[in-house]
Amino acid sequence: MSARIVIVGGGSYHWAPRLLCDFANTPSLADAGVVLHDLDADRLKLMEELGGEIASRRGIGLRTTAEPDRKRHLLRVWIAPLCARPLPEVFAQRFGSVTPGDRGGITVKGSRATIPFDA
Numbered sequence: 001m002s003a004r005i006v007i008v009g010g011g012s013y014h015w016a017p018r019l020l021c022d023f024a025n026t027p028s029l030a031d032a033g034v035v036l037h038d039l040d041a042d043r044l045k046l047m048e049e050l051g052g053e054i055a056s057r058r059g060i061g062l063r064t065t066a067e068p069d070r071k072r073h074l075l076r077v078w079i080a081p082l083c084a085r086p087l088p089e090v091f092a093q094r095f096g097s098v099t100p101g102d103r104g105g106i107t108v109k110g111s112r113a114t115i116p117f118d119a
Contacts, residue, residue, distance in 0.1 A: 002061070003032040010036025010066070011043030020051045024058050031061035041068045 005023065010016050016036065023029040034051055038044040044066045051064025084100035092098050 003029055004035065005029070005032050006035045006037065008037045010034075011038030011040045011047055013043065016047040017050060020047070020054055020062075020064065024054050024060060024062055029062075030058075033063045033065070035065055035067050037067045041066075044068055 055062040
């Protein structure tokens with residue numbers, strides 16, 4: 001049974017190519033199934049094609065698929081550091097705010113939207 005790897009932010013021009021090459025160069029992951037998730041469908045498609053090209057050139061069974069379903073992906077975009085990019089206004093209803101550092105997941109009345117990191 002081959003591994004299944006999911007990359008959230010899989011359209012990244014910085015990280016996705018490096019990760020795909022690392023998977024291809026790791027014998028135990030050379031036949032893995034890689035699922036890419038990203039908000040940018042164009043970049044996602046390019047990284048999917050890159051994964052296929054890497055597998056083809058290396059002659060390995062690495063399978064790369066893109067998951068452009070934004071609704072499914074956006075449920076995972078509920079933690080945002082202050083340096084994150086703002087979301088389009090249309091997402092304010094779901095996240096409460098589109099401002100980085102001020103948005104959270106599904107809001108429940110009486111809950112806190114922050115998590116203390118001091119332990």
